Amino acid sequence: MTVMACEQKFCISFNFELVQFSGFQKCLREGDLMPQKREVVMKQYETDCGFQPFLVTAFVLAIAWMFFPVSAMAQPFFKGAKLCEECHEAETDIWKKTKHFTSFRTVHREPKDSSKPSPKKILKAVGGQKRMKRNETCYLCHYTLEKKDAGAKPQAKSGTSCESCHGASSDWLSIHDNYGGKDIKREAETADHKAKRIADSKAAGLIWPSMKYEVAENCMTCHGLANPNLKADDLAKMLGAGHPINPDFELVKYSQGSVRHRHYPPDMATNAEMTPKEQAELFVIGQAAALVSATSVMSKSSEAKYIEAQKKRAENAKAALAGVAEAADLLASPSRENALKLVTAIAGKDLTGAVGSKLPAKGDYK
Numbered sequence: 001m002t003v004m005a006c007e008q009k010f011c012i013s014f015n016f017e018l019v020q021f022s023g024f025q026k027c028l029r030e031g032d033l034m035p036q037k038r039e040v041v042m043k044q045y046e047t048d049c050g051f052q053p054f055l056v057t058a059f060v061l062a063i064a065w066m067f068f069p070v071s072a073m074a075q076p077f078f079k080g081a082k083l084c085e086e087c088h089e090a091e092t093d094i095w096k097k098t099k100h101f102t103s104f105r106t107v108h109r110e111p112k113d114s115s116k117p118s119p120k121k122i123l124k125a126v127g128g129q130k131r132m133k134r135n136e137t138c139y140l141c142h143y144t145l146e147k148k149d150a151g152a153k154p155q156a157k158s159g160t161s162c163e164s165c166h167g168a169s170s171d172w173l174s175i176h177d178n179y180g181g182k183d184i185k186r187e188a189e190t191a192d193h194k195a196k197r198i199a200d201s202k203a204a205g206l207i208w209p210s211m212k213y214e215v216a217e218n219c220m221t222c223h224g225l226a227n228p229n230l231k232a233d234d235l236a237k238m239l240g241a242g243h244p245i246n247p248d249f250e251l252v253k254y255s256q257g258s259v260r261h262r263h264y265p266p267d268m269a270t271n272a273e274m275t276p277k278e279q280a281e282l283f284v285i286g287q288a289a290a291l292v293s294a295t296s297v298m299s300k301s302s303e304a305k306y307i308e309a310q311k312k313r314a315e316n317a318k319a320a321l322a323g324v325a326e327a328a329d330l331l332a333s334p335s336r337e338n339a340l341k342l343v344t345a346i347a348g349k350d351l352t353g354a355v356g357s358k359l360p361a362k363g364d365y366k
């Protein structure tokens with residue numbers, strides 16, 4: 001059916017969760033989207049499919065609700081880094097040395113230095129569960145809430161982890177580690193099966209490392225305090241109680257230090273550093289994602305500290321992109337659609353001339 005094929009393509013290209021139920025399928029999460037993003041998504045859908053998406057999905061959903069229990073349409077959930085470790089030892093060793101991992105044991109403790117942010121004060125201001133690991137606001141960014149299966153009670157088992165960056169794995173893990181049957185080893189996998197496995201796991205929510213814009217966008221939801229599930233009220237209270245907000249989060253600086261894991265064929269044993277050309281591309285993509293994020297969340301809160309930080313993020317990004325010819329449309333109108341166009345336009349180009357002088361020094365990597 002053309003409608004379904006189109007819907008599938010749509011979900012994949014926007015990296016939404018594709019949920020299937022007995023002949024019906026639907027991209028979940030449009031309700032979570034920020035208005036700007038939603039508008040872009042709708043436009044794209046109309047161009048691709050020639051009809052209004054939300055009327056169709058609302059219809060499909062209405063029928064689905066009649067026949068299927070809520071659990072059949074559950075959101076994907078985190079299964080835990082332990083499951084990745086089995087096959088991804090090198091990446092796990094690196095992760096365990098990052099602040100994302102070590103913070104699990106430290107961030108809830110009161111700092112001895114009273115000029116540092118106090119978790120106790122922030123928790124008190126926001127309210128809800130008193131322990132940070134159980135608090136519904138804090139765990140949006142600080143923890144990975146793991147579940148064994150859909151019905152289980154979620155628990156904060158680690159800090160920001162593999163799935164925080166690569167996508168909750170409940171729907172994609174069994175696709176990702178199946179090479180064509182129970183007894184088929186990776187080496188014996190056919191090329192067709194591999195291509196399909198990668199496409200299917202992306203459709204089920206895996207953020208593949210080559211999806212650089214999606215990767216960057218995802219860092220921004222936490223580091224730009226831009227998580228759509230974070231209530232404006234709670235955000236204001238957090239910031240009022242001294243929660244930090246860092247407008248200078250720049251992707252090369254933050255991804256090529258402690259966080260870097262880049263083991264690619266043919267040399268899987270080496271954690272490769274980026275070439276200057278790769279850095280320049282990532283720099284531009286990171287700035288594009290920061291600009292779109294800052295612009296779209298600017299109006300989320302009237303808290304002065306928040307608005308000031310978002311303005312700074314946007315200004316930083318605009319200055320960084322000023323010399324990049326392909327960024328003109330994005331600078332004129334900072335939408336996700338224009339950011340994705342920019343990413344396509346610069347693919348494979350050498351931007352070291354345009355942004356080389358703005359790249360962070362290696363010694364400043366986080």
Ligand code: HEC
Nearest residue numbers: 083084086087088162163166169173177186207208209210
């Ligand atoms: C049974 C083994 C296995 C498990 C378990 C597993 N992976 Fe993988 N993963 C692989 C292999 C092998 C590759 C190499 C690329 C390929 O052919 O898919 C890979 C590739 C990847 C890639 C893409 C890398 C590239 O080549 O671009 C990501 C990201 C990834 N895995 C994340 C995870 C995460 C996160 C988990 C845990 C939720 C996980 N994997 C669990 C075996 C596994």
Ligand code: HEC
Nearest residue numbers: 117119122123126137138140141222223225226227244246
């Ligand atoms: C939208 C994501 C987000 C939410 C929600 C959030 N934080 Fe944070 N938090 C961050 C980020 C990102 C940092 C690191 C900021 C930086 O760059 O310095 C941070 C830093 C902190 C720090 C400072 C840690 C340090 O190493 O100095 C404390 C304390 C803290 N958060 C407490 C909380 C508490 C308590 C809650 C819940 C009431 C909470 N946060 C909710 C994203 C978030």
Ligand code: HEC
Nearest residue numbers: 081084088091092095160161162165209215259261262263
């Ligand atoms: C802070 C976000 C973040 C976290 C946490 C994270 N990754 Fe990644 N991962 C990335 C990014 C970004 C890339 C792309 C690197 C590149 O190509 O430059 C990547 C690349 C990969 C790759 C391909 C390159 C390689 O080194 O193998 C695999 C596999 C992978 N991640 C698995 C994991 C696993 C397993 C964990 C948890 C132990 C994990 N990642 C934790 C962001 C993250």
Ligand code: HEC
Nearest residue numbers: 099103107140141142160164165218219222254255259366
């Ligand atoms: C789910 C939320 C989340 C995501 C996604 C996320 N981070 Fe973080 N990150 C945090 C929090 C929270 C901290 C602060 C921990 C603390 O201070 O205790 C942090 C800290 C860091 C630090 C340490 C900074 C320092 O000052 O030492 C680096 C580097 C970093 N993140 C890079 C990244 C990059 C790059 C990405 C995307 C590829 C990313 N993070 C994605 C939540 C997240």
